[in-house]
Amino acid sequence: MAKFLNTSATNYFLEELIKNARDRLILISPFLKLSDRIKELLEDKNRLKIDVRIVYGKSELLPEEINWLNNLSYIRTSFCKNLHAKCYLNEELCIVTSLNLYEFSQINNNEMGVLMTRTEDNEIFMEAYEEAQRIIRISEEVRVSLERVDQKNEPEENTKGKLTTSKLAKKLGKSTDELLEALVQKGHLKRYGDKVELTDSGKALGASHIKKSRFGSYFIWPEDCHLD
Structure with missing residues (x-):
């Protein structure tokens, strides 16, 4: 009742x-x-x-x-x-x-x-x-940023041996924001206002930008990536 x-x-x-x-x-x-x-x-x-x-x-x-x-x-x-x-x-x-x-x-x-x-x-x-x-x-x-999630025609991307930014940050003992800033400082990412883009340096490192997925766009990085 x-x-x-x-x-x-x-x-x-x-x-x-x-x-x-x-x-x-x-x-x-x-x-x-x-x-x-x-x-x-x-x-x-x-x-x-x-x-x-x-x-x-x-x-x-x-x-x-x-x-x-x-x-x-x-x-x-x-x-x-x-x-x-x-x-x-x-x-x-x-x-x-x-x-x-x-x-x-x-x-x-x-x-x-x-x-x-x-x-x-x-x-x-x-x-x-x-x-x-x-x-x-x-x-x-x-996504809460109001980027539309397109579930059709998602690109096939080889993510084996790679981690998302948040998972890499956790592995390195940093917050996601701290890692993003460090990657910007290293030249692997570049800021455009409140957005960041992958640079040629980041691509050479082995990083990729997944533009369309169930969870919106995000970066993936080699799991052995370090900032030394």
Whole structure:
């Protein structure tokens, strides 16, 4: 039987919904702005290789949060124009609510929601699930930088023995931003405003620029690459 949720109950069941997702998680919210607790839970889902889809209408992430999100391989983001719905689902639970995913809403606002389960509220649960799927279908899968993700005609690139920038940074004990800056200083990358491009030096090093993929564009580097 569907259950009414007040502010604190909505927060509680939203956390439980995310924590207990075993195969998939759908988060639909107008604003892509995440509380620290939600980020922590999403990182755990990514480690467990759970398929997570976030649909949003407007991004309010800071640059460092964008880098953080783009490094989570199992979390996909989609942009939906004129989105105002707030709906959160896993395989068993669905919450339709006024609650956003950011901290101010979770702490300061008076919110309401309704909790449904697939077992006890199957008909309404499936209606909400189908509507969530429709919203995903009409959305455009993007990186948070709003570069379109083109899933067609992806180039075949030999990535054997190569690491993404974030994985290479982890191997070298640096943050991704620190490694990017070091690569710019070495002349392997060149900055153009807020973008970076691979130079001839970087190509000679064995690096490649993957321009089209499920996760947007990124650089790959030889796994034995060092900055000495």
